Amino acid sequence: MARITLRQLLDHAAEHGYGVPAFNINNMEQGLAIMEAARACDAPVIIQASRGARSYANDIMLAKMMEALTEIHPTIPLCIHQDHGNNEATCLSAIRHGFTSVMMDGSLMADAKTAASYDYNVAITERVARMAHWVGASVEGELGVLGSLETGQGEAEDGHGAEGALAHDQLLTDPDQAVDFVTATRVDALAIACGTSHGAYKFTRKPDGDILAMQVIEAIHEKLPNTHLVMHGSSSVPQELQDIINKYGGEMPQTFGVPVEEIERGIRHGVRKVNIDTDCRMAMAGQFRRVATQGPREFDPRKFLKPAMDALRDLCRDRFERFGTAGNASKIKVIAMDEMAKRYAAGKLDPQIATAKAA
Ligand code: G3H
Ligand code: 13P
Ligand code: ZN
Numbered sequence: 001m002a003r004i005t006l007r008q009l010l011d012h013a014a015e016h017g018y019g020v021p022a023f024n025i026n027n028m029e030q031g032l033a034i035m036e037a038a039r040a041c042d043a044p045v046i047i048q049a050s051r052g053a054r055s056y057a058n059d060i061m062l063a064k065m066m067e068a069l070t071e072i073h074p075t076i077p078l079c080i081h082q083d084h085g086n087n088e089a090t091c092l093s094a095i096r097h098g099f100t101s102v103m104m105d106g107s108l109m110a111d112a113k114t115a116a117s118y119d120y121n122v123a124i125t126e127r128v129a130r131m132a133h134w135v136g137a138s139v140e141g142e143l144g145v146l147g148s149l150e151t152g153q154g155e156a157e158d159g160h161g162a163e164g165a166l167a168h169d170q171l172l173t174d175p176d177q178a179v180d181f182v183t184a185t186r187v188d189a190l191a192i193a194c195g196t197s198h199g200a201y202k203f204t205r206k207p208d209g210d211i212l213a214m215q216v217i218e219a220i221h222e223k224l225p226n227t228h229l230v231m232h233g234s235s236s237v238p239q240e241l242q243d244i245i246n247k248y249g250g251e252m253p254q255t256f257g258v259p260v261e262e263i264e265r266g267i268r269h270g271v272r273k274v275n276i277d278t279d280c281r282m283a284m285a286g287q288f289r290r291v292a293t294q295g296p297r298e299f300d301p302r303k304f305l306k307p308a309m310d311a312l313r314d315l316c317r318d319r320f321e322r323f324g325t326a327g328n329a330s331k332i333k334v335i336a337m338d339e340m341a342k343r344y345a346a347g348k349l350d351p352q353i354a355t356a357k358a359a
Contacts, residue, residue, distance in 0.1 A: 002070055004077035004334045006101035006138035007188040007349065009044055010228040010272040012332050018324030019267035022046035022230075023316060024083060024277035026053040030284075031065055033309040035073045037316035041326035045076055046273060048083040049099075051090060051112075052160075063097040077332050081140075083275070084160065086110045091128045091139075100337060101138040103191065104128040107145050112160045115145050115170060118177070125185040133186070133349075136340030140230055140273070143181045144173035144193025149211045150204060155197035155233075171195065175219045182227050182351050189228040189273055192220055196233030196258055200278050203256040212258065214265055221270035227351065228272040234258050235278035244286035248293040260322050267323060274323060283315045284308035 013020050023034050025047050038045045047069075049062055057065075066080050082094035082102040087110045091102040106121035108114060125141040132139045147154040147166045154162025173192040182190055194213040196202060203211055217229060237257030245252050263274055287308040291298055298304070320326045343349045 002074055002077045002334055003066075003098070003100055003337075004044065004079050004332065005136065005337060005340050006046065006079050006081060006140065006273070007340065008335050009046065009077060009079050009332070010189055012044075012328065013272045013325075014226070014228060014270075016324075016328065016331075017267075018328060019263070019272055019274050020044065020046050020325050021316070021319040021323060022048045022081060022083075022273050022275045023280055024048050024050060024053065024275075026056050028065055029305050029309050030280065030312060031069050033312040034316050035069050035076060035078075036309075037313045037320060038076050038329065039073055040313075041317055041320050042329045043076070043320035043325040043327070044079070044329045044332055046079045046081055048081040048275070049094075050083045050160075051086065053083075054094075059093070059097045066098060076329050077334050084112065085128070086112050088124070088128055088131070092131060095132060095135060095137045099137070101140065101188075102128065102132055103140040103142070105142045105191075107142040107193075108162060113156060113163045115154070115162050115166065122181060122184045125181075125187060129186045129188075133344035134341060136337035136342075136344065138188040138340075140189040140191055141181065141185050141187035142191035142193075142230075142232075143178055145170045146193055146197050146233055147171050148197055148202070149195040149213065155199065157199050161198060172213055172216050173220060175216070175223045178220050178227075179223050182224060186351050188349075188351075189230050190220075190224070191230040191232055192217060194231070196231060198233045198278070200235070200237050200252065200257070200282065201255050202233060202235075202237065202258065206256050207258070207262070212262060214262055214269075217266050217271060218269045225270065227270065229266070229270045230273040230275065231258075231263065231266055231271050232275045234263055234274045235276050235282075236260050236263075237278060237282070241279065241282040241286055245282060245289055248286070248289035250285075250289055260319075264322060274319075276319065279315055280312055283311040287311050
């Protein structure tokens, strides 16, 4: 049984200077492909499920699937994480279904559309962290609102993300406020806003520091050197995946994601969790389109899914290797959640703020 908490995994990543991709899943094929990539390069894994994934797949199906993945790959530490929890109920029901970690995204109200006040964010995140820590689960909070520095707009898409215009300072996490937030909420990891957004259409040109503010991450890391930072919206939207989709009938307009080298720079400055969903979707969708185009008589779903899984596996393996995750699975001795709960209760896992303040 290799179910690991986010806190233990990111503590290990920080100690050894690597980052961990967090891949979103909705179905068995994605789970199998990600775990196969991890097994091939000895990487620990974060698999995350959004609220949309939970309602698509059904909580029981997801829970049994995670159990099966740990049984198939007993040597790979697997963190099961709730992506963008919108309230206490979402986070607690995830833990009840075997998740070892939750994100309480209090940067938005529970409707996941309206930007929340700082006080609201602190209060709900602190509440969730207190409850999750009682049972040893980890908590990621978010400070700052995801959206585009190019357009000044939120990133409303598929019913998730801030709607309308956002002020420049809402789109960038403030380093001093980050110190205050981590101290007040006791989160295990902090998601920050630096100009990334969800989905494929992040930037209209290769991003520079004006629209992808990696310097903000560096400033936060200076103030919070022991806090694990999380980058959302970190798909790279590779040109080759855009080309495959468009070659086989897709009509994706030219777009740019977060270059992998910028993520590597973030990892050198405290980024430990890197959220990737869009790239995985594109890797699979490209193969669906290719098979449909090249084999118009094909109707066996496995003929579509197998190459899609292979493409996803290759993408995941590349990220495990580029982020330095590869080679670390076998070095981790997993601590059970009950033991983590005892450590929280004894104050041994307080936010690394004490060290940060002394620095
Ligand atoms: O948070 C964004 C992830 O890409 C999940 O997307 O809500 O469509 O599952 P989803
Ligand atoms: P992408 O859309 O860039 O893959 O981001 C995913 C994400 O941040 C999930 O929380
Ligand atoms: Zn996200």
